Amino acid sequence: MxxxxxxxxxxxxxxxxxxxxxxxxxxxxxxxxxxxxxxxxxxxxxxxxxxxxxxxxxxxxxxxxxxxxxxxxxxxxxxxxxxxxxxxxxxxxIHGPQMSELAFLGMIALSREFPRMQQNQRARRWERWPQKLLFGKTVLLVGIGPIAEELALRCEAFGLRVLGVSDARKEAPHFAALYPRSRLKEAAALADFMIVLVPLSDKTRHMIDAEVLAAMKPTGIIVNLARGPVIDEQALIKALQEKRIGGAALDVFETEPPVEDNPLWDMPNVIITPRIGGMSxxxxxxxxxxxxxxxxxxxxxxxxxxxxxxxx
Missing domain, CATH: 3.40.50.720 (NAD(P)-binding Rossmann-like Domain)
Incomplete structure (x- = not known):
């Protein structure tokens, strides 16, 4: 054959x-x-x-x-x-290790303002500020499959409290609690970090909309490793511009690559990676x-x- x-x-x-x-x-x-x-x-x-x-x-x-x-x-x-x-x-x-590591890259870099450190390095500027830890924070994984299971294990090792959103499961190893999708806004309000992992479908398109973003903490960071259209990108841009959330690490977008005048390119609280989450x-x-x-x-x-x- x-x-x-x-x-x-x-x-x-x-x-x-x-x-x-x-x-x-x-x-x-x-x-x-x-x-x-x-x-x-x-x-x-x-x-x-x-x-x-x-x-x-x-x-x-x-x-x-x-x-x-x-x-x-x-x-x-x-x-x-x-x-x-x-x-x-x-x-x-098979993608648990690489997706997990990219999630941590986004969480740590944005928490510690690593882009600002790189700018200071290029400018030869010595500037120090209190460093925000992952330890003791809450992370919400939206979509519970093999990747989320491996990521949850690693999050727990970092001292993060792990919550999840899934309609298919009521419990999973290394998760403190799971919420149905109908309670997504409630779960988002608890999260310091929200990591999006759900596959794209008619039900998940723009699942993360303006209402969900509004429920997040003003310091909350969102990481999208799923598909771009799972997040309402215009609502995300507005929330970031108005500083209603703390930042975003985005590996996927509604249009790939993002158009040159997409505001996300120039935002200091946004990390863009070129859809490399599954690569290793x-x-x-x-x-x-x-x-x-x-x-x-x-x-x-x-x-x-x-x-x-x-x-x-």
């Missing part, structure tokens, strides 16, 4: 897939444009979901299975040429065992044993 491994050299080594399945034909391409020339007979596509194009799936008439290496697969829902019977699995469950220097080692497991189950005719089945 021909397998197409499409990656830009950042997430997986096609050679490792060949080693795991020497009896199969494994083709590789750096991107969708390159894959178009060699994908016609492939029945399996291994790729990051956001790199899969409508043109590519349309050029794969025998496609039976997409093994997405990313946790978020909402891009696949927009593809008109993707047949309904194509099985899809995700890379859910060991991604290949993280994702390869999951990819190999799911491919083996699929090729052996054991689809029920595959992990992270989204469809099919």
């Amino acid at each position: 021909p397998i197409m491994v499409m990656d830009r050299g950042l997430h997986i080594d096609a050679g490792e897939v060949r080693k795991a399945f020497p009896q199969e034909t494994v083709r590789d391409a750096r991107d969708a444009a390159e894959a178009l020339g060699v994908c016609a007979d492939c029945e399996v596509l291994v790729a990051m979901a956001h790199d899969v194009t409508d043109e590519l799936v349309g050029a794969m008439p025998r496609l039976k299975y997409i093994c997405a290496m990313s946790a978020g697969t909402d891009r696949l829902d927009t593809l008109k040429n993707l047949k309904a019977d194509v099985r899809i699995t995700s890379g859910r469950g 220097d060991v991604y290949a080692q993280q994702v390869l065992p999951l990819v190999v497991h799911n491919l083996r189950c699929f090729l052996d005719g054991r689809p029920s044993e595959m992990k992270n089945i989204l469809r099919g």
Whole structure:
């Protein structure tokens, strides 16, 4: 069964897939444009979901299975040429370490005003001020899945009180309390830090709106590692401009990259990262065992044993 491994050299080594399945034909391409020339007979596509194009799936008439290496697969829902019977699995469950570390980068940098320190360094200015600690503060994780579970463990180790928002669960390890989404504003009012982790859907689009932001403490910091449209960006900009919240660390945006005149670029209490939350220097080692497991189950005719089945 021909397998197409499409990656830009950042997430997986096609050679490792060949080693795991020497009896199969494994083709590789750096991107969708390159894959178009060699994908016609492939029945399996291994790729990051956001790199899969409508043109590519349309050029794969025998496609039976997409093994997405990313946790978020909402891009696949927009593809008109993707047949309904194509099985899809995700890379859910491997991103806890890198997402957690980026969350801490945002929390610590904004709490300690690290951008101000960098400006002072460039200006050779020696300025000291009391340093705000994470210890003893409250963090609210909006969306409780594998990433939140790993992040909660790390937050607890830093001495943070961990709260969560989820309609799917009533308790989870390392959380002091969980709230349903209907009590999001109540939970937001308790948080020194609010970290957004929910996937994007019709129900979560602009879930963090003006009312939720208004419920936060004036010193509260929001970290978005989910999808840009989960937060009402215009409401966030207004809250930051009016200093009704303390700051924001944003890895995702409604438009990516943000347009040049987006006010977020120039705000001193905002840290912008270019959608790097899921990336790591060991991604290949993280994702390869999951990819190999799911491919083996699929090729052996054991689809029920595959992990992270989204469809099919």
